[in-house]
Amino acid sequence: MSAVAIETTPPLWRRLIGFNLLTAVVLGVGGWYLGWFIGHQVAGASIDYFGDIDQNDVAIFCGYIIGLLGFLIGLGFGVYPWSRMRGYPPSLREKETEGAGRYFGLCTDHKVVGIQYLWGIGLFFFVGGLNAMFIRMELLSPTSHIFPPGQYLTLVGMHGTMMMGMFTSGILGPFANYLVPLMIGARRMAFPRIEALTFWLLMSAGAILTTTIFFGGFPTGWTGYEPLNDQANAGMDAYIVFFALVGISMCLLGLNMIATIVTMRAPGLTWSRLPIFCWGVLSTAILMVLAAPVLVAVLGMAMLDRTAQTTFFLPTGGGSPYLYENLFWIFGHPEVYILALPGFAIVLELLPVFARKPLWGYRLSVAGLLGVTLLSWLVWQHHIFVSGINSDLRPFYMLSTELISIPTGFTFLCGLMTLWRGNLRFPVPMLFCLAWFFNFLIGGLSGVFLSDVPSDVTTHGSFFSMAHFHYTIMGGLVFTFFAAIYYWVPKMTGYMLNERLGKVHFWLMFISFNSTFGPLFAIGFLGQPRRAVTYAHTLQFLNDWVSISAFVLGFSLLLFLVNFVWSLVFAKVPAPANPWGSRSLEWQLPSPVPVHNFDRIPHITSDPYDYGEARGPVAVPAPTGVGGMS
Amino acid sequence: MTEAAASTTPAPATDHGKRFLVAWIVASVIATPLVAIFLGDHLPPGNGSAQAHEQVFDNSWLLAIMTPPGLFVVMFLGYALWTFRNRGTVGALEDGPPIRGNARIQTLWMVITSAIVLFLAGFGSYELVQSGAGGGQGPTAAFQPAGYQKALDVQVIGQQWEFTYRYPTYGGIETPHLVLPAGTLVRLHVTSLDAIHSFWAYGLGVKADANPGVDNIVYVHTKDPMQFDIRCAELCGLWHGYMFDTGHVVASGRFTSWIKQQQSYFAPVSKYLPPYSTTYLPDPSQRAG
Structure with missing residues (x-):
């Protein structure tokens, strides 16, 4: 490392030329105009024949795709393939330096990528949350009064897509990228460049999604159902490219995680000693690898419908909207568990530390995670119970949906029994984990109504189902996301987050969350459909209650932001190496973790849950030469 | 530790x-x-x-x-x-008992x-x-109630952004109002002319997606005269939030007089309607271009 530091620093203008974020943005914007130009050359004439004369979807798609390629090349993703083609030897890493600049470009250090992800998806979480505030502001009154209907639908769609695509689908980004190599005793991920690529793909996707506002937004919500998708104006193109890129990013992330966990575990880290968090990452990654390609394919077909006049989803041309619905939910239901499983894993990983007990029923909890992974493929048609397709298969999908509660129940049992007879303490991460039990319980039990066809006829497409998936995703995943932040950010940054502000944040968030989404079950039961800007006057009191609670919820998240910035930028209370007394491998390293993680690859001697057992060190350095490749 | x-x-x-x-x-x-x-x-x-x-x-x-x-x-x-x-009697990092599971409980x-x-x-x-519990069952309903052969057919057509209704047993007239006779088994045929809508008759417990080119059948057995809310429950574009309506269940005598009145009221335009059909899209094999 010191050899790099000795080099003389070139002048500023010289440093701005090269593969960096500035070049990337310049090439990205330039690529957009190039693509736009090409698109008009290719499809300019045909536009007069086929309908929409005010827009040229071909030009817009070309602009996005060529702009994206320019952006990635500008970041430097083309350098290594190009040098390999010219015969240079393979190398595993690049650009692993110190300093703040590494966070703003292509960096193959998994810890840098983790922190990039944390800020990146955090940004979109707050933008998506702001959209939710606007939605609730509009729903203060039963008729449209702030936003015109088209803007309202765009807000709803942006909230859904940002939360689904940019935030919760990327939830493995910060924690799995940062922690998996540390937990399994490796110095890097299996494919460090692909790891960096997943992050920059996701951020490009977010930027592209944001450009939809220049093209009039999109009216379909996050599901993008056909044929409305085909009918919609040019803002829809941004949605299609955005979600396809998210799919590619997820798929690559999943492949990287699977390869890393399967091949790069330190000696002695047998499958039965693997931290449960890694099991959660593994099962999520399996879902990502198998589900995301379906999304990319279905959006590719939607793109062709909009540009090349194929009619995959248009009944007037012999296509079927059912095809879109089925393909979307074949991706979409595993996706739901991509959002749930990391939450399960974080809860099970943290509870032993704060209960000072081994994880109860390790094998059962692994079986629970894998059982959910398997079963989540068999249930997708419960999203289209009333669509008029396959009415004779409804009992099967009802059964398979309800079967998922069995492996989910394993997670509950293991978590609850880990608490039993422990020595419980309640710092902020523990509080968030405990809130998961309550929130996911309500989310899960309300899911039974949606899985039961007669009850689903009442609740489908209403605020009831909206409340249900906010309880599972926000109550399940976002709460554990905050648990993970309070728990692992001291490791990532070397500074503790303020405990007292954290407790205020937790209680405010927990109470306002339940006060926001609890009444939505009643609102849905009373007949208010999702995504509608109007509702019955009789429901105004409940809606106002929900809106005001939602504003408090938004305020609690601002409080978190204050805590986060205050603790990391101003207060800077240094974190001890192991503030929670954890037995897990990542806490045996100094905070923040040095660039190469381990001086010697460790030899694992036990699982990380041996609380209360006669125990030695978690790991001893392995003999020289084992797994030493960096 | x-x-x-x-x-x-x-x-x-x-x-x-x-x-x-x-x-x-x-x-x-x-x-x-x-x-x-x-x-x-x-x-x-x-x-x-x-x-x-x-x-x-x-x-x-x-x-x-x-x-x-x-x-x-x-x-x-x-x-x-x-x-x-932790009540403060033992250290915060004191370990609990090392219980790793219990086969009987599991x-x-x-x-x-x-x-x-x-x-x-x-x-x-x-x-x-x-x-079928009031859910849309598609063109070949798997779950038919007793006496379904004698059910009253009513078609629900969703389009951006309203529902209209056709009564094939009464000359196929199309009206913007849904009125059903009390105490009758009704077979609703839900279809759409453009995007996907969802016909949600809240008080009747009916929800069925309106897909273009699909005849989505739902059975509902009405009881006493009542009034019920109708809403579109699937996002269908700009004015989705305004796609609502009120339907009525009325005594069968009133239903007969209502349908007669509608027939005469709409007689000038009814002859221009396309013939009653379960779906209203061009046959793809007949489509030029």
Whole structure:
């Protein structure tokens, strides 16, 4: 490392030329105009024949795709393939330096990528949350009064897509990228460049999604159902490219995680000693690898419908909207568990530390995670119970949906029994984990109504189902996301987050969350459909209650932001190496973790849950030469 | 970190497991009937049709069945967090007993959750197969109620952004109002002309997606005269939020006079309507270009 530091620093203008974020943005914007130009050359004439004369979807798609390629090349993703083609030897890493600049470009250090992800998806979480505030502001009154209907639908769609695509689908980004190599005793991920690529793909996707506002937004919500998708104006193109890129990013992330966990575990880290968090990452990654390609394919077909006049989803041309619905939910239901499983894993990983007990029923909890992974493929048609397709298969999908509660129940049992007879303490991460039990319980039990066809006829497409998936995703995943932040950010940054502000944040968030989404079950039961800007006057009191609670919820998240910035930028209370007394491998390293993680690859001697057992060190350095490749 | 192991931790004086189980069983035995009796019949969507009543029945049963598991988790959390909290008598990092699992509890948990799940699925399927429970069943309805051959056909056409209704047994007239006779089995044919809509007649307990080119059949057996809300429950574009309507169930005598009045009112335009059909899209094989 010191050899790099000795080099003389070139002048500023010289440093701005090269593969960096500035070049990337310049090439990205330039690529957009190039693509736009090409698109008009290719499809300019045909536009007069086929309908929409005010827009040229071909030009817009070309602009996005060529702009994206320019952006990635500008970041430097083309350098290594190009040098390999010219015969240079393979190398595993690049650009692993110190300093703040590494966070703003292509960096193959998994810890840098983790922190990039944390800020990146955090940004979109707050933008998506702001959209939710606007939605609730509009729903203060039963008729449209702030936003015109088209803007309202765009807000709803942006909230859904940002939360689904940019935030919760990327939830493995910060924690799995940062922690998996540390937990399994490796110095890097299996494919460090692909790891960096997943992050920059996701951020490009977010930027592209944001450009939809220049093209009039999109009216379909996050599901993008056909044929409305085909009918919609040019803002829809941004949605299609955005979600396809998210799919590619997820798929690559999943492949990287699977390869890393399967091949790069330190000696002695047998499958039965693997931290449960890694099991959660593994099962999520399996879902990502198998589900995301379906999304990319279905959006590719939607793109062709909009540009090349194929009619995959248009009944007037012999296509079927059912095809879109089925393909979307074949991706979409595993996706739901991509959002749930990391939450399960974080809860099970943290509870032993704060209960000072081994994880109860390790094998059962692994079986629970894998059982959910398997079963989540068999249930997708419960999203289209009333669509008029396959009415004779409804009992099967009802059964398979309800079967998922069995492996989910394993997670509950293991978590609850880990608490039993422990020595419980309640710092902020523990509080968030405990809130998961309550929130996911309500989310899960309300899911039974949606899985039961007669009850689903009442609740489908209403605020009831909206409340249900906010309880599972926000109550399940976002709460554990905050648990993970309070728990692992001291490791990532070397500074503790303020405990007292954290407790205020937790209680405010927990109470306002339940006060926001609890009444939505009643609102849905009373007949208010999702995504509608109007509702019955009789429901105004409940809606106002929900809106005001939602504003408090938004305020609690601002409080978190204050805590986060205050603790990391101003207060800077240094974190001890192991503030929670954890037995897990990542806490045996100094905070923040040095660039190469381990001086010697460790030899694992036990699982990380041996609380209360006669125990030695978690790991001893392995003999020289084992797994030493960096 | 201290090296205190299980051996130094004294065995708990009280049998917490037994105490918790007794408390949970008592609470469940009290709470479950209360939920079923007092909340049950007040659950939506009311008693407007046989299908709506089925849904109320399902909703109240599900709520009652879910009461004991819900209570279990909440009470377990409450009991464990209170009883096993660190009271300052031992160090915060003192280890608890190294219990790694219990085969009997695991097996029991699996058996009980599986039994609940299988019962729920069986129960829901039994309710479903009676008549489809008010959900759209597509062109070949798998679950037909008794006497379906004599059902009154009514077509619901969704388009951006309103529902219109055709009565094929009354000359195929199309009206913007949905009026149904009381005490009658009705077969609704839900279809769309453009995007996907969803026909949600809340008080009747009917929800069926309106897909272009698809005849989505739903059976509903009306009861007493009433008024019900109709909303579109699938995002269908710009004015989706304004796609609502009110429908009526009226006595059969009033229905007959209403339909006669509609026939004469719409007679000047009815002759220009396309002939009644289950769907209204061009046949793709006939499509030019």
